[in-house]
Amino acid sequence: MCYNDIRGKIMNLRKWLEIAIEDLKKDVYKMATMVITNISDSLKAFEENNLDMAEEIKLRDIEVDEMEDVISKKVLEIIWKEQPLASDLRLVTGIYKLITDLERIGDHARDIANITIKTHKLDHERLLPITIKMAKIANQMVLDSVEAFFKIDVNLAIDTINKDDEVDSLFNELTLLAIDDFKHNKIDHEFGVYLLFVAKYIERIADHATNICEWLIYIVRGSPRITSIL
Amino acid sequence: MFKVENMSLYYGDKMALENINMEIKEKEVTAFIGPSGCGKSSFLRSLNRMNDLIEEAVTTGSIKLKGSNIYDRKYDVIELRTKVGMVFQSPNPFPMSIYENVAYGPKRQGVRNKKVLKEIVERSLKQAALWEEVHDRLHESAMKLSGGQQQRLCIARTLAMEPEVVLMDEPTSALDPIATQKIEDLIRELKNDYTIVIVTHNMQQAARISDKTAFFYLGELIEFDETTKIFSKPKYEQTEKYITGRFG
Numbered sequence: 001m002c003y004n005d006i007r008g009k010i011m012n013l014r015k016w017l018e019i020a021i022e023d024l025k026k027d028v029y030k031m032a033t034m035v036i037t038n039i040s041d042s043l044k045a046f047e048e049n050n051l052d053m054a055e056e057i058k059l060r061d062i063e064v065d066e067m068e069d070v071i072s073k074k075v076l077e078i079i080w081k082e083q084p085l086a087s088d089l090r091l092v093t094g095i096y097k098l099i100t101d102l103e104r105i106g107d108h109a110r111d112i113a114n115i116t117i118k119t120h121k122l123d124h125e126r127l128l129p130i131t132i133k134m135a136k137i138a139n140q141m142v143l144d145s146v147e148a149f150f151k152i153d154v155n156l157a158i159d160t161i162n163k164d165d166e167v168d169s170l171f172n173e174l175t176l177l178a179i180d181d182f183k184h185n186k187i188d189h190e191f192g193v194y195l196l197f198v199a200k201y202i203e204r205i206a207d208h209a210t211n212i213c214e215w216l217i218y219i220v221r222g223s224p225r226i227t228s229i230l
Numbered sequence: 231m232f233k234v235e236n237m238s239l240y241y242g243d244k245m246a247l248e249n250i251n252m253e254i255k256e257k258e259v260t261a262f263i264g265p266s267g268c269g270k271s272s273f274l275r276s277l278n279r280m281n282d283l284i285e286e287a288v289t290t291g292s293i294k295l296k297g298s299n300i301y302d303r304k305y306d307v308i309e310l311r312t313k314v315g316m317v318f319q320s321p322n323p324f325p326m327s328i329y330e331n332v333a334y335g336p337k338r339q340g341v342r343n344k345k346v347l348k349e350i351v352e353r354s355l356k357q358a359a360l361w362e363e364v365h366d367r368l369h370e371s372a373m374k375l376s377g378g379q380q381q382r383l384c385i386a387r388t389l390a391m392e393p394e395v396v397l398m399d400e401p402t403s404a405l406d407p408i409a410t411q412k413i414e415d416l417i418r419e420l421k422n423d424y425t426i427v428i429v430t431h432n433m434q435q436a437a438r439i440s441d442k443t444a445f446f447y448l449g450e451l452i453e454f455d456e457t458t459k460i461f462s463k464p465k466y467e468q469t470e471k472y473i474t475g476r477f478g
Contacts, residue, residue, distance in 0.1 A: 014475035083434055085461050085473045222463025 017082040021091065024074050025150075028095055028102075031067040032146040035106045038064065039142055039205065042109035043135040046116045046198060047128070054116035057109055064106035071099050087219075094219035098149065101208040101215070105142060108201040108208075115194045122191040130177065131199055134170045137163055138202045141209035149216045157213035167206040174199050231256040231395060231425045232277060237291035239272055239281065246272045248449045249291070254442075256394075259417060259426045261440035261457065263433060264472065268446040270429050274397050277427060278314035279307055295395075312339070315388035319400040321380030323372035323387075328355075328364050331372045331383055335391045350390050357423075358386035359416050378409020382416065389424075396420065398428040402435065414439050433473055437461045445469045 038057050045053035075096045078084060084092050141160050148156040178196055181187040187195075217223070232254035239247040247269045254260050254277075262270035272281065279300060281287040292299045300310050323331050332351040341347055351368070355361040360382040364375070372383055381401060388396055398417075402410040417426055417439050430436050436443050437457060444454040445468070453460065453469045464470050471477050 017475070085433065085437070086464055086470050088474050089462065 014082070014088070017078070017084060017088060020074070020078050020082060021084075021088065024071065024078065024092070024095060027067065027071050027074065028099065029150065031064060031071060031099060031102055032149075034060065034064050034067065035102045035109070036142060036146060038106055038109040040139055042112045042116070043132075043139055043202075046112050047132055047135070049116065049120050051117060051120050054113040054120075057113040061106050061110040064103060068099050068103040072096065090219045090222055094215045098212050098215045101211040105205050105208045108205050111201050112198055115198055119191055119194045122188050122194075128195075130170060130174045131195060131202070134167055134174070134199060134202045134206075137167050137170070138206040138209065141167070141206050142212075145209040145212035145216075148213055152216070152220060154217055154220055157216045161210050161213045164206050164210045167203055171199055171203040231296065233292075233294040233297075235292050235294070237276065237289065237293055239269070239276060240286075240288045240290075241284065242286040246449055247276070250451045252444065252451060252454055254425065254427060256425050257421060257423070258441040259421050259428065259439055261436035261443045262427070262429045262446060263431075263436050263443060264446035264452075265477075266431075267448075269449045270444075270446045271399055273446065273451075274399055274427060274429050275316075277395070277397055278311050278316055280316065282307065312391050313393055314395040314397060315391055315393035316397040316399070317381070317384050317388055317401050320404045321377055321384050323375070323380050323383050325371070325373055327369045328372050328375070328383060329368040332386050332390045335387060339391070351386075354386040354390040355383075357389050357420065358382045359412065359419070360386055376409070378405050378412055381405060381409065381413060385413075385416065385420075389420075393424065395425040395427065398426065400429055400431060403431065410435075433461075445472060447472065 038060050041053055042057050044050070045057065075092055078092050082088075141163050144156055144160040147153070148160060175196065178187070178192055182189065182192055232252070234250050234252045234254075237247065237250040238245065250273060262274060264270045275281050276289060276293060277300075281289065289301055293301060295310070295313065298305060324334060326334075329351055332354050333347045336347060336350050341350070352361065352365075355364065360379060363379060364370075364383075372380065375383060381404075385396070385401075402413050405413065414435065417428065420426060421441075428436075428440065440457045442454065443457045443460040445452045445460065445464070445466075447468055453464055453466050455465070459465075460469065461473060464473065
């Protein structure tokens with residue numbers, strides 16, 4: 001070679017972009033922490049039939065929505081001001097998509113809290129164990145998806161994606177059991193309907209956790225979504 | 231359109247380009263990016279042998295235009311530069327009328343028929359998106375035009391020669407944003423009829439207007455791929471570092 005090594009020339013020309021991205025990551029972390037707390041508490045409130053906790057979660061979801069707005073505005077500002085490219089562009093657009101999934105998880109935490117409030121006086125025994133099992137897996141998936149994102153851990157993301165099938169099959173199992181219970185009047189019908197709603201919200205939470213993992217993989221690899229991973 | 235094989239360029243002892251291999255497709259916009267001194271303009275000039283004008287320049291390897299090596303001794307350089315036109319960084323109209331600027335090339339080629347010349351001028355100015363602005367003052371001095379208009383006039387002058395390829399060396403770096411936008415719009419239109427190769431320091435411009443992008447660094451072609459890939463997920467770390475501004 002007739003010229004200097006490339007490493008001798010490294011310099012950072014995107015100081016302001018990096019500052020903006022770091023600030024963005026802090027906000028995403030804050031939002032993720034809020035959502036994780038809300039979903040854990042919401043599932044716990046449902047399991048324990050805790051009315052006060054459910055009421056509190058409804059209020060806390062407003063803060064999650066506000067945080068999503070703050071992050072969205074910052075993402076748009078980075079795009080028009082800094083015009084990020086390649087890995088920076090993937091990170092910023094990945095975050096833009098990821099916060100939608102976080103916000104939807106937050107919404108489902110609120111939805112489950114609403115059902116807890118509506119059903120707290122009803123008989124809670126039937127079909128609960130399988131729902132709690134689903135909830136535990138989905139909750140762990142949310143935790144792991146957020147951890148995978150902040151640690152940029154693609155392997156953890158893939159493991160988490162693979163857990164989605166467990167939640168789906170539990171949901172199908174629960175649906176069949178509920179149908180049978182309805183047929184034979186083994187369950188309070190009002191509670192049974194609400195329980196299926198809760199199960200569906202949990203199943204959707206697992207889907208959103210899967211999406212978060214897929215966004216991480218997109219950010220790291222630049223390849224589109226799930227089809228290229230599994 | 232172009233097939234470049236093992237091409238190197240030396241200015242005396244100094245190697246300016248090292249072992250370049252690349253295929254430039256017909257009717258596409260190909261952008262060359264890279265920091266100053268990376269060889270991108272030298273490579274652009276190699277495509278119509280403008281480097282021949284530099285005494286110490288020596289080219290090895292081959293650059294084939296539609297199958298013929300343009301560095302073959304028998305290759306007619308005048309014919310090459312007719313087929314492969316060039317637009318430069320600063321607009322450089324001749325100090326003559328708008329009409330004469332465009333008619334200059336065809337006249338030099340022997341076109342004398344005034345009707346034919348008039349048609350060439352009108353067609354070229356229309357292709358360069360300048361006709362509407364100048365059709366009623368074709369015989370005024372080209373020097374009275376704005377910078378952006380002068381650059382489009384230079385493009386019209388190149389198109390008047392009916393080239394197959396138009397090389398552009400930072401064609402908008404001396405222009406304001408509106409004039410730049412007009413040239414970019416024009417490049418997108420011209421792609422339907424011409425092969426365009428553009429050197430630009432403006433990465434967003436390369437991203438906006440090109441189909442393929444080549445990244446040069448220190449005389450080497452580091453990466454050449456679809457523009458979408460280069461700006462979203464380049465293969466090589468050096469490309470990534472350059473386009474994300476981690477070195478310059």
